[in-house]
Amino acid sequence: MDSQDSLHIPGQSPEMRVDGAHEMASPDRVPASQPSHTPRLVAAGAPQDQSTPLGHGASSGAAPSQERVDDARGDAHEDDPSHGILGDAFSEGFSLSAAGLAQHATELAQRLQERLHAVDRRESRLNAQEAEFDSRVRSARLWISQREEELERQQQEMAEREERQRQQQEASAELVEQANDVAQRLAEVAAREKAVERQRLELDILVTEQQTRVDALDFERAACRSRQEEMEEALRGLEARQRKLDQREAQIYADQERATSERLQLDKDQQRALERDSSIVDREKTLREWESRLREEASEAEFQRNELARTAAAQEDQAAALSAEERSLKFRQTEIATALKRFERLGIIEERVHELERRSDELDMRSQYLDNAEAILAEQQVELSNQKRELEEQRLSFENRVTRERKSLQQESTQARAEIDQRRQSLDRRDQALDQREAALDELAEQLRESQRETLEMRLATEETWLQLQGALAPASLSRSVAHIRAKIAEHFQMTAEDLDAKRQDLEKVRTELAEQFEQVEHRRQRLQHWLEAQQRDIEQQAARLIQRERDLDDQHRDCQQLEERWQTERTEYQREIQRLLGVVRKPGALHEAA
Structure with a gap:
């Protein structure tokens, strides 16, 4: 059975949902963080599970059986519940008459049946929480169902054979041994349930931390x-x-x-x-x-x-x-x-x-x-x-x-x-x-120009003197020629100076x-x-x-x-x-x- 699937348990509240990740509060659930005692017994008249009564005469003799059940429940809180109740039942089984022994066996079978129902419920929750326990839980439930059928056959034989005291005593001894085994298994299942719950929480914390680190x-x-x-x-x-x-x-x-x-x-x-x-x-x-x-x-x-x-x-x-x-x-x-x-x-x-x-x-x-x-x-x-x-x-x-x-x-x-x-x-x-x-x-250049001008003037004067000495020209024409030459020379030098x-x-x-x-x-x-x-x-x-x-x-x-x-x-x-x-x-x- 997968631990993540929801499981509806008979006798539980409709609000109960059992799975691995979320779990709702239950009246008979023991928290994993608190120390839990041995699972308490359920009386025959308690409204836990009335769907499958066993034996005959379950309603007769209710007051004496109720007192014995209360005494057994009181002893269960003080000492081991399996040895207290079943030990008293075993000691009283030899002293009672055949009818009382049959009635007592019927009540004991009914209480055992109710306790077996409680075991079924707890095993169902355990199967829902831990997938690794599936095979063992199925074998345990098979074994318990076989024991239930055997108890029913023994109860029928005890009802039909009231005159056979010796067989009834042997059947009662066998029932007591089975009840002791069931009580021991209940204690082991409760302890393992608490340990598994604590371990699951610790492992969830460790896995969360590892995932965070990753x-x-x-x-x-x-x-x-x-x-x-x-x-x-x-x-x-x-x-x-x-x-x-x-x-x-x-x-x-x-x-x-x-x-x-x-x-x-x-x-x-x-x-x-x-x-x-x-x-x-x-x-x-x-x-x-x-x-x-x-x-x-x-x-x-x-x-x-x-x-x-x-x-x-x-x-x-x-x-x-x-x-x-x-x-x-x-x-x-x-x-x-x-x-x-x-x-x-x-x-x-x-x-x-x-x-x-x-x-x-x-x-x-x-x-x-x-x-x-x-x-x-x-x-x-x-x-x-x-x-x-x-x-x-x-x-x-x-x-x-x-x-x-x-x-x-x-x-x-x-x-x-x-x-x-x-x-x-x-x-x-x-x-x-x-x-x-x-x-x-x-x-x-100025000196050269000046010397050239003086040279020209000197040449002009020399030519003029030479012509006068020769007498070839008239003085008027000679003066005009000299003036013309001088004007040209002055104009030439003037243009040169301007340039x-x-x-x-x-x-x-x-x-x-x-x-x-x-x-x-x-x-x-x-x-x-x-x-x-x-x-x-x-x-x-x-x-x-x-x-x-x-x-x-x-x-x-x-x-x-x-x-x-x-x-x-x-x-x-x-x-x-x-x-x-x-x-x-x-x-x-x-x-x-x-x-």
């Missing part, structure tokens, strides 16, 4: 999986960051090559102003590209900082969950210690060994599954630690490379500034030398514009230099904050690992304690103590 282990395994996924995501993010940094490194190398080409271009542009202007435009474009790249790097650093902050918050939540799990484990450890004390006091009965072994096998199987899962988790943690170590090495190498590149960039920037200063000074010196040479050339003044003004204007452009470029270069220095300081500060944050995350990860190791140690201790208890359960000494 659920907690499943939750921890899920948390470990989530932490592993987060670490894998962090590794993927760091790999992406490494790729971006490699791209930035390649871009830096390209920029260095571009800067080298720009320096070569600047060397060429020193000869001509237009080439120098194009070089300045190229450098402005390069600086704008640097600004955009620095903005992208700053946004990337901010994004990584946010990711690290989210990772830190997740690890803090995991640390809080681990602390909560640790507190729950301590609380469960206290409950297990209390349950173990109660378990050692109450003992174990023989009939629960099979169920305990089955549950032990299930727990062993679950423990094996958990061990396999833990082994896999340990391997994954080892792989994760190796990956983390590799990531740490890559981070250190990247930081060293970035530091070297930063130093090299600073040196190159310092060298570039020194070269620019030197070139500016050389340009200033060249400008001064050109100005001096221009002034000298202007002065020389020189216009060129000088143009050169002065170009020089002024070049000086203004140079000042603007120098001012812009200084401003960009200040901005680059500020951005570099900000990047260094952000890198320092990121490094500190990574160190904090490493500390938190180490704390989480320590908590996880402590939890694993406590779990191992709990498993050992469970194995020890299961070993105690399997010992035969514990079974004898429980019986």
